[in-house]
Amino acid sequence: MKFAIIGAGGLGGFFGARLAAAGHDVSFLARGEHLTALRERGLTVLGPDGEATTRPVHATGDPAELGTPDAALLAVKTWQLDAAVAALPAGTDAVLTLQNGVDAPAQVARTLGKDAVLPGVAKVIAALAGPGTIRHVGGAGSLDFAEWDNRPSERAERIRAAFATAGIPTTPPADIWTELWAKFLFITPIGGLGAVTGATFGELRGHPETRRTLQAAMTEIERLARASGVDLPADVVAATLAFVDRQPAEGTTSLQRDIAAARPSELDAWTGSAVRLGREAGVPTPVNDVLHAILRLREDR
Numbered sequence: 001m002k003f004a005i006i007g008a009g010g011l012g013g014f015f016g017a018r019l020a021a022a023g024h025d026v027s028f029l030a031r032g033e034h035l036t037a038l039r040e041r042g043l044t045v046l047g048p049d050g051e052a053t054t055r056p057v058h059a060t061g062d063p064a065e066l067g068t069p070d071a072a073l074l075a076v077k078t079w080q081l082d083a084a085v086a087a088l089p090a091g092t093d094a095v096l097t098l099q100n101g102v103d104a105p106a107q108v109a110r111t112l113g114k115d116a117v118l119p120g121v122a123k124v125i126a127a128l129a130g131p132g133t134i135r136h137v138g139g140a141g142s143l144d145f146a147e148w149d150n151r152p153s154e155r156a157e158r159i160r161a162a163f164a165t166a167g168i169p170t171t172p173p174a175d176i177w178t179e180l181w182a183k184f185l186f187i188t189p190i191g192g193l194g195a196v197t198g199a200t201f202g203e204l205r206g207h208p209e210t211r212r213t214l215q216a217a218m219t220e221i222e223r224l225a226r227a228s229g230v231d232l233p234a235d236v237v238a239a240t241l242a243f244v245d246r247q248p249a250e251g252t253t254s255l256q257r258d259i260a261a262a263r264p265s266e267l268d269a270w271t272g273s274a275v276r277l278g279r280e281a282g283v284p285t286p287v288n289d290v291l292h293a294i295l296r297l298r299e300d301r
Ligand SMILES: NC(=O)c1ccc[n+]([C@@H]2O[C@H](COP(=O)([O-])OP(=O)(O)OC[C@H]3O[C@@H](n4cnc5c(N)ncnc54)[C@H](OP(=O)(O)O)[C@@H]3O)[C@@H](O)[C@H]2O)c1
Pocket: 006, 007, 008, 009, 010, 011, 012, 029, 030, 031, 032, 034, 075, 076, 077, 078, 080, 083, 084, 087, 098, 099, 100, 122, 123, 124, 125, 126, 127, 128, 254, 266
């Protein structure tokens, strides 16, 4: 199957390397030193199981060289999405969004239409380790996605089959929006609280005060999801706290690491989105409001 991967960072590099190794025709849109390294040395993934290099890889900085893919993966940060959509080859009609947060599918659909978009939820921890190199930190690497209205489709099945050959499970979710919101409920509170405090997962869950704050921020998002018509499991907050308890104690989110390093972050799409959607739905989000106010100030500085 022919894939275009827009953004060859942590996520795009991880999935793209697996698909290419399984024999699929994968083209990466990349830029800068990373693009040069991909062309000269291929794509190396350093992982818990060792090191693997895919060489050669088809990497280009020119969207015109992406050809006509059967499917495209948008694997850029939320604030890079509009430029990534503009770079998609004309006529690409199966576009997977992989961003954390709940805004990306609608943002992309504003340009491409809902029929082109397959909202997705990626579960893996991977990051750019340097030009041409991705570090797979943890998680086996799975991808849940579906049609906008969750209907079964032939194209979704074909993409699932391709991922299966690459050893990447892609279970059809009962409702992709529930999956997206469940991840949002995990990542946004711990991302916001971690970025404000500079604390690790272990510290945040271990101190009774921060654990209560985390739970309160999750509960706000649960209420927001229900007000938005999303059917989360009744025990979603308890289950998500239990999930936090199973994560490595030294873990942090990309939001926290980006803000700490004064890099552009996904604050608007995480905590900012919870605050904005809460205001629109008339659902109070006081804990997320405070986290957002502090982080907005830090980012603006
Ligand atoms: N990484 C994970 O483990 C993971 C897991 C689940 C979900 N996610 C979500 O997936 C999304 C992507 O995260 P990520 O960690 O993969 O980000 P990342 O490592 O920063 O990768 C994004 C890559 O895309 C490149 N890029 C952006 N716009 C481009 C353009 N117009 N043309 C060419 N290249 C472009 C970036 O280049 P520059 O560096 O030059 O900007 C960067 O190499 C985020 O929404 C994140 O929350 C990530």
